[in-house]
Amino acid sequence: MAEPLFLVENVTKSYQTGDVEVQALRGINLTLEGGEILVLLGPSGSGKSTLLNIMGGLDQATSGRVRFADHELTSLSERQLTLYRRDHVGFVFQFYNLIPSLTAWENVALVTEISRDPMKPGEALEMVGLKERMDHFPAQLSGGEQQRVAIARAIAKRPEVMLCDEPTGALDSKTGILVLEALCRINEELKTTTAIITHNAAIRQIAHRVLTFHDGRISETVVNTERLPPSSVVW
Numbered sequence: 001m002a003e004p005l006f007l008v009e010n011v012t013k014s015y016q017t018g019d020v021e022v023q024a025l026r027g028i029n030l031t032l033e034g035g036e037i038l039v040l041l042g043p044s045g046s047g048k049s050t051l052l053n054i055m056g057g058l059d060q061a062t063s064g065r066v067r068f069a070d071h072e073l074t075s076l077s078e079r080q081l082t083l084y085r086r087d088h089v090g091f092v093f094q095f096y097n098l099i100p101s102l103t104a105w106e107n108v109a110l111v112t113e114i115s116r117d118p119m120k121p122g123e124a125l126e127m128v129g130l131k132e133r134m135d136h137f138p139a140q141l142s143g144g145e146q147q148r149v150a151i152a153r154a155i156a157k158r159p160e161v162m163l164c165d166e167p168t169g170a171l172d173s174k175t176g177i178l179v180l181e182a183l184c185r186i187n188e189e190l191k192t193t194t195a196i197i198t199h200n201a202a203i204r205q206i207a208h209r210v211l212t213f214h215d216g217r218i219s220e221t222v223v224n225t226e227r228l229p230p231s232s233v234v235w
């Protein structure tokens with residue numbers, strides 16, 4: 001059998017703030033195959049973002065092991081983690097973090113200039129349906145369009161993995177669906193392994209696999225035998 005893209009073994013994470021220790025993850029085991037869409041559900045504070053941040057090299061586990069392809073993330077230095085993020089991971093957050101003084105094209109080009117085998121910015125913007133708007137500044141774009149620019153920026157370096165933390169959290173359903181369509185199209189065309197955290201349980205229907213978190217653990221895993229396209233998801 002092929003090696004999984006991600007292997008997460010017995011991962012725990014605790015945060016110490018003054019005298020208070022918070023156990024954010026209490027033993028996570030997970031394998032993630034190349035090309036999979038994973039949706040992560042669960043109440044606020046259940047550990048979803050903490051796990052994504054560790055898988056994306058933004059944070060380190062307290063104990064346990066995380067492997068991505070042949071990178072042992074849990075034994076990398078800060079510098080090596082920076083290179084891992086730069087070369088392999090695209091991030092999408094609830095807020096788009098675009099640079100307001102740069103056009104859509106320029107926001108994407110910032111990333112392609114430092115990538116090894118990037119797409120052209122126009123190509124990435126075309127994949128999210130925004131080629132016609134590439135000379136527009138963020139303030140001239142709707143929230144959903146700005147999020148699609150952020151997705152174009154994340155995919156332009158051709159990452160193997162996209163980690164999305166509440167990508168539709170600030171959007172109405174119509175624009176949220178366009179954002180999910182962009183993520184599904186990228187998954188299909190580039191085989192990008194994609195993890196999506198959401199509070200919107202309806203989105204589970206676009207996933208290959210749905211993980212539900214509870215109190216720092218994965219309490220349920222469901223493999224979807226049938227998936228819906230984002231346009232058929234109602235919320």
Ligand SMILES: Nc1ncnc2c1ncn2[C@@H]1O[C@H](COP(=O)(O)OP(=O)(O)OP(=O)(O)O)[C@@H](O)[C@H]1O
Binds near residue numbers: 016017049213
């Ligand atoms: N940097 C930090 N310092 C201290 N505690 C933290 C830190 N980051 C997260 N936590 C705590 O760890 C727990 C898990 O947080 P996490 O953000 O992973 O949850 P979540 O499921 O993503 O929640 P949400 O859906 O609200 O984003 C929470 O109790 C949170 O307060």
